[in-house]
Amino acid sequence: MRFDKGHKEQTRRRIVETAARRFRKEGVEAVGIAGLMADAGLTHGGFYAHFASKEELVRAALEEASDQSRERRAVLLEKGESLEALVRSYLRPVHRDTPELGCAAAALIAEIARHEPETRSAFTGRLKELLAQFEAALPVDMPEEVRSRRAIGIFGTMLGTLQMARAVTDPVLSVKMLESGVEAALALATM
Amino acid sequence: MRFDKGHKEQTRRRIVETAARRFRKEGVEAVGIAGLMADAGLTHGGFYAHFASKEELVRAALEEASDQSRERRAVLLEKGESLEALVRSYLRPVHRDTPELGCAAAALIAEIARHEPETRSAFTGRLKELLAQFEAALPVDMPEEVRSRRAIGIFGTMLGTLQMARAVTDPVLSVKMLESGVEAALALATM
């Protein structure tokens, strides 16, 4: 069959979006090409018409997820919301419970650390953008170097406490972790 | 062949120790039973004389790694060192560069969150012990509830910043992440 102009690009986007969700939910290694393509309504053979390798899809999916998150943060900040809104939104139970729609770093950072340098570099770039957004949302009277370090500390706190809240089986402790993460991140933002 | 009394237990320990290192370095999923047994100087068939499943080994390896870390922390604290020494030791380049000997949570927490409840529960128990050690090292004049939340915030910060420092390809940024993590964790400990 012959397809509309833009059809292939649309298919590619569907694959990337499916991958971005499943990788965050299940981890990259646990998701196979065949199952992923089936989820996107295709057969596995066509995969290599879109990507040179699974690793290339990993990078595309990582970028897709990062773009979504960045957009979400930008919207919040442009509405005049503070860093506090970002922190509270990040450490909500709903974010803990839907990793497939959430922060790619929280779901995949340890796995990314073991991937090819090219993938790690792409991730590094996205993480720098995220930190720049956080930095820009810190009080303007802070020296730039302090803001930069503070942004790292704040996001590190968010990342770590969210992951703890996800791993733990005790639901009371899990909520306490989210709350403690908010407290700690806000303390770092305002002191 | 017949073996010494205690021989089997010794073999089991060797398997667990090998697993504890490789899981932290490569991730649980990337490590196969056959390769692991070969590393321990055995053939893969004998594995199931020691463990009912790979998952059971995961739990044993997690406990082995946690025990090692707890011991290390206890030694530091008993020498009269403060929480600051723990934080600085955790966020050293050598810890970033040798995950196979380091914190199991930093290497595996996201993967653990996707494992069986039994494994997650075992991890939760170990994490509670860790947090209790941190709590005990916080100033005694802090109310207990505050110390408990602060311990979560501090360890979350350490966890998140170490993982960032491991994932990133920019070496300058990586060191900055470790340093910012120390600053943030110490600020939370002393404020």
Place this chain on the structure above:
DNA sequence: TGTACATCAGTGAACGCGCGTTCACTGATGTAC
């Protein structure tokens, strides 16, 4: 206007490989007679 052909996104069988797990077997030594 009608026919032959080129295009190309997607198909599905097949590749070699490693996975977790099972199981009949080995063989050196301790124990029973």
Place this chain on the structure above:
DNA sequence: TGTACATCAGTGAACGCGCGTTCACTGATGTAC
């Protein structure tokens, strides 16, 4: 004291399965004549 047997940690072939990747093929439609 010498022989037959039980023990059991470890061996290695085999199980079904899914992995990432390759490739000859399909077939509906647009284009050329």
